[in-house]
Amino acid sequence: MAEWVRTRVELKGRGFDRWFLDSGRPGYRVVIFGGVHGDETEGVIAAHRIAGTALGLKAGSVTVVPIVNEEAYKADSRLTPADGANLARVFPGRKDGTPTEQIAYALTSDVLLGCDLLIDLHTSGRTLDIPFTIGYIDDGRDRKGLSERAAKVFGADFIWRHPIRPPGRTLNGADAAIYTEAPGAGPTGLDNAIAFSDGVLRVLDELGMLEKPLVPRSSKPAQRIVGGNNVELDPLATRQDGLFIHRSKSGQKVKKGDLLGLVVNLKGETLEEIRADVDGWVVSLKYRPQVTKGEPVAGLAVADDRYPMTRSLGPA
Numbered sequence: 001m002a003e004w005v006r007t008r009v010e011l012k013g014r015g016f017d018r019w020f021l022d023s024g025r026p027g028y029r030v031v032i033f034g035g036v037h038g039d040e041t042e043g044v045i046a047a048h049r050i051a052g053t054a055l056g057l058k059a060g061s062v063t064v065v066p067i068v069n070e071e072a073y074k075a076d077s078r079l080t081p082a083d084g085a086n087l088a089r090v091f092p093g094r095k096d097g098t099p100t101e102q103i104a105y106a107l108t109s110d111v112l113l114g115c116d117l118l119i120d121l122h123t124s125g126r127t128l129d130i131p132f133t134i135g136y137i138d139d140g141r142d143r144k145g146l147s148e149r150a151a152k153v154f155g156a157d158f159i160w161r162h163p164i165r166p167p168g169r170t171l172n173g174a175d176a177a178i179y180t181e182a183p184g185a186g187p188t189g190l191d192n193a194i195a196f197s198d199g200v201l202r203v204l205d206e207l208g209m210l211e212k213p214l215v216p217r218s219s220k221p222a223q224r225i226v227g228g229n230n231v232e233l234d235p236l237a238t239r240q241d242g243l244f245i246h247r248s249k250s251g252q253k254v255k256k257g258d259l260l261g262l263v264v265n266l267k268g269e270t271l272e273e274i275r276a277d278v279d280g281w282v283v284s285l286k287y288r289p290q291v292t293k294g295e296p297v298a299g300l301a302v303a304d305d306r307y308p309m310t311r312s313l314g315p316a
């Protein structure tokens with residue numbers, strides 16, 4: 001029976017633990033990240049629920065880095081304290097770069113090399129509210145279609161297809177890559193953490209890597225959405241400074257013109273209405289109240305009408 005091997009990747013005081021389980025047989029090489037953003041605790045819990053656990057692995061290998069950015073995690077911060085940088089924006093990193101770039105480089109060279117599927121476990125952090133979503137990149141690099149297969153079985157409420165791969169993301173580290181998001185700007189959502197680890201186990205089973213399924217298949221229907229955007233890039237922005245008042249919920253279905261939120265002044269008087277510019281679903285809402293002119297506050301994604309997917313897959 002294969003045993004987990006835990007090793008320490010040292011990086012001048014900001015290293016990380018890497019857990020590796022090798023079946024010794026051919027199969028997919030799956031990598032799981034928690035704690036890329038240090039204030040997102042659910043993925044950290046989910047990754048720890050996988051690392052060291054007897055999976056009954058019969059094919060391929062599993063690598064888990066449960067807390068990728070330890071320095072940010074200890075500071076309860078989205079960003080790396082040493083340089084204020086976002087680890088999920090500097091991939092593939094640089095060997096002699098900033099502290100954050102060095103972490104990215106170590107992950108790229110020591111962990112992601114040869115990876116068939118990256119599962120990057122994120123949640124809303126402290127600034128956004130996002131529904132339970134599994135996102136995947138559909139830019140043509142994933143020739144085996146692993147990320148779409150993985151997203152389909154994960155068990156999230158939304159399956160978000162991204163036709164483009166924004167630069168610098170952790171998700172650039174592998175041709176096939178999926179990521180999670182979940183509500184909970186604030187206290188740890190333990191149910192979400194468990195849903196994440198269950199989702200990962202479903203993916204490993206889907207890829208033929210487990211002797212037997214460890215959790216039941218999800219029977220929950222998922223809404224398929226699409227957008228080239230990302231929770232920080234394209235959302236609707238304010239035209240005023242003020243306080244943002246929610247008039248919608250993350251995950252809510254909306255029609256073009258529906259009220260999503262208000263910007264109010266310090267008397268609570270409305271300065272601006274934020275309305276949906278398309279029919280779709282609210283996939284991100286700014287959680288903290290204070291907003292400045294031009295700041296993104298609400299993001300929408302539209303129904304993905306491309307499914308079932310008909311694109312022919314290239315040679316494996």
Ligand SMILES: [Zn+2]
Pocket residue numbers: 036037040122123125
């Ligand atoms: Zn994140």
